[in-house]
Amino acid sequence: MALLMPMGSRPASSPRIKEKGRTTPRRPPLPPSFLTLYALPLTHTIPPHLPIHTNHREKKKAAKQAAKTEEGTTTHTTTNGSSSSNSSSSAPSSSAPPPSPAAPQVEIEYVSADLESELTAAGDDPALDEFREIFKKFSTAEELCGTTTGEEEEEEEEGEEEEGKKKKKKAGAGGGIDDDSSDEEDDEDRGPRLSRKQRKKLTRLSVAELKQLVARPDVVEAHDVTSQDPKLLVHIKAYRNTVPVPRHWCHKRKYLTGKRGIEKAPFDLPEFIKATGIQKQREAMEEKLSLQTSRQKMRERVNPKMGRMDIDYAILEDAFLRYQTKPSLTSHGDLYYEGREFETHTKNYTPGQLSSALIDALGIPPFYPPPWLMNMQRYGPPPSYPALRIPGLNAPLPEKASFGMQPGGWGKPPVDEYGRPLYGDVFGVLGEGGMEGGMGGIGGGGGGEEVNRKHWGEVEYEEEEEEEEN
Numbered sequence: 001m002a003l004l005m006p007m008g009s010r011p012a013s014s015p016r017i018k019e020k021g022r023t024t025p026r027r028p029p030l031p032p033s034f035l036t037l038y039a040l041p042l043t044h045t046i047p048p049h050l051p052i053h054t055n056h057r058e059k060k061k062a063a064k065q066a067a068k069t070e071e072g073t074t075t076h077t078t079t080n081g082s083s084s085s086n087s088s089s090s091a092p093s094s095s096a097p098p099p100s101p102a103a104p105q106v107e108i109e110y111v112s113a114d115l116e117s118e119l120t121a122a123g124d125d126p127a128l129d130e131f132r133e134i135f136k137k138f139s140t141a142e143e144l145c146g147t148t149t150g151e152e153e154e155e156e157e158e159g160e161e162e163e164g165k166k167k168k169k170k171a172g173a174g175g176g177i178d179d180d181s182s183d184e185e186d187d188e189d190r191g192p193r194l195s196r197k198q199r200k201k202l203t204r205l206s207v208a209e210l211k212q213l214v215a216r217p218d219v220v221e222a223h224d225v226t227s228q229d230p231k232l233l234v235h236i237k238a239y240r241n242t243v244p245v246p247r248h249w250c251h252k253r254k255y256l257t258g259k260r261g262i263e264k265a266p267f268d269l270p271e272f273i274k275a276t277g278i279q280k281q282r283e284a285m286e287e288k289l290s291l292q293t294s295r296q297k298m299r300e301r302v303n304p305k306m307g308r309m310d311i312d313y314a315i316l317e318d319a320f321l322r323y324q325t326k327p328s329l330t331s332h333g334d335l336y337y338e339g340r341e342f343e344t345h346t347k348n349y350t351p352g353q354l355s356s357a358l359i360d361a362l363g364i365p366p367f368y369p370p371p372w373l374m375n376m377q378r379y380g381p382p383p384s385y386p387a388l389r390i391p392g393l394n395a396p397l398p399e400k401a402s403f404g405m406q407p408g409g410w411g412k413p414p415v416d417e418y419g420r421p422l423y424g425d426v427f428g429v430l431g432e433g434g435m436e437g438g439m440g441g442i443g444g445g446g447g448g449e450e451v452n453r454k455h456w457g458e459v460e461y462e463e464e465e466e467e468e469e470n
Helices: 056-079 081-086 115-122 126-136 141-145 150-174 179-190 196-202 207-213 222-226 230-237 278-290 294-302 313-321 356-362 373-379
Strands: 017-019 022-024
Touching: 115 126, 207 222, 207 230, 222 230
Parallel strands: none
Antiparallel strands: 017 022
């Protein structure tokens, strides 16, 4: 018996397919030439609940279910083995293999050699002490493996017991304090945690320390210690021909806001232009124009008169070509800052020379010493001016002046234990030859010592001898 079935054919009772409101006619069957017959043997039976072509996935599911049912039957027989032995029906029990014996647990303990006893038994040799110091820097076998000896275990147990007693005492005193409170107490004992800004402030150098570390402490400013590398910053600032950053970089207010409300002074002509007389002519013209009426001013606007302020060409030539002076210009790296024009200029003053205005301001009577002479005799001359000659310190006294502590006295001359002057020819006995000997040399800049005032790196021109032509 064989089942014949044409491919692509449908049963006659199949309904028409409805698609979007319209019906499509059933596709006509294929001609017999395109039919393929499948013949199944008589021994093959088709189950009623499965189609002819069984899916591969369903076959896998059926195989899994069969394996589960077999496992269920085997477990059922093993669980009921004890009850079946007492019953009348004696069913053979499944023989299970005996369990394998467990492997023995072996603990390996590393014990290091007692090097101290071996070194002491060897004798008192200084070389052994060196070996003893070397072995102390290496870890033992117990420390590497984490094992402890009996004594160490006992010490740890004792320490744990003491900690437990302390916790119990704290809990009894505080009425049952939790572990969280103990942790908080530990944090309080350690102190508050510092922020990054506070840690930077702790490691920051002070201005005095930075001045001691650098070669040019005169260029150090208060804000230099806040930089990432203060030493490099000071080195760059002290470098030759370095232009500084303007001062207002750290000011919070805007630049030149302090000059608001200050009346600006009018422009003043230079002296060589004033000598031409142009300023007087302009003033005379302005006075004449101020006296004119409005009608006269309108006439001059329509018909202006030229050549009223003519100046001789020779005067202008002398002013601009002969008497012209160079204006004051700032040097390299000398920048303007707010309020600089109100500062006093000390360029025309010489250190050590007292003007009459300063003497009157200090109230110094005639032939009296300056008030700072006593401190200079005690501590030495100013280090910034080593070549400065100061009467009563490293130079002889002026006329009608004498040493002593009486009113008008010039103090005590600075000498050593042998009566030799410390800083220069204070007695005026050596003259212009300078200090020949017996000078302590603390301050330098003796009485007649010549100071080299040439600029460093100045080119020296050699006189070239003219050769006579033969």
